[in-house]
Amino acid sequence: MIELAELDNPRFREVNSKHGDDHGVNLTALRAIAKRLKVQHDLALELWATDDSAARLLALLICRPKRFERDELDHMLREARTPKVHDWLVNYAVKKNSHSEELRVTWMDDADAVVASAGWALTAERVVKRPDELDLAALLDIIEAEMKDAPDRLQWAMNHCLAQIGIEHADHRPRALEIGERLRVLEHYPTPPNCTSPFAPSWINEMVARRS
Known part of the structure; x- marks a missing residue:
């Protein structure tokens, strides 16, 4: 979370806010962190629980989609109110899940x-x-x-x-x-x-x- 906070850029945040998003972390930098971490589903759950959009985006990059239960995904979607988190949740987790x-x-x-x-x-x-x-x-x-x-x-x-x-x-x-x-x-x-x-x-x- 400290690393994500250090990457937060006011200019990115301003641009993202025009699309309804509330994070200021460059997505290329976010993907670089995910590449370093590799798949860590338990960490992904902890990141999601922070309610921070950048952390949730990172969570969706390192999660194991098949491990989510149906009701878990339903609850996550109803929590995902910003467009980018919503979009990544559907594309990176739900689409790859048996439910x-x-x-x-x-x-x-x-x-x-x-x-x-x-x-x-x-x-x-x-x-x-x-x-x-x-x-x-x-x-x-x-x-x-x-x-x-x-x-x-x-x-x-x-x-x-x-x-x-x-x-x-x-x-x-x-x-x-x-x-x-x-x-x-x-x-x-x-x-x-x-x-x-x-x-x-x-x-x-x-x-x-x-x-x-």
């Missing part, structure tokens, strides 16, 4: 929009990697009805799912494009040069064009 599918289904219907966004993030990955038994048409129905007015993080995750359906599944692409064009979600999101816009129709068309 990920059960949590995906449970979280998608959660009344807490931040928790629900994790369910949609996991669903977007399933759309790409394991679409079997997913009702893509039903997912599009929900997106069409709810995405426009969803809170920011949930809207972002639903939009990601919409784009992945359009990119990966040609039979659903026309409807995905139509929904994106009509709802106009993230149409004007600031996008750096040479980066893909998160506006679903642009995202879908660009990725499909690259593959062809």
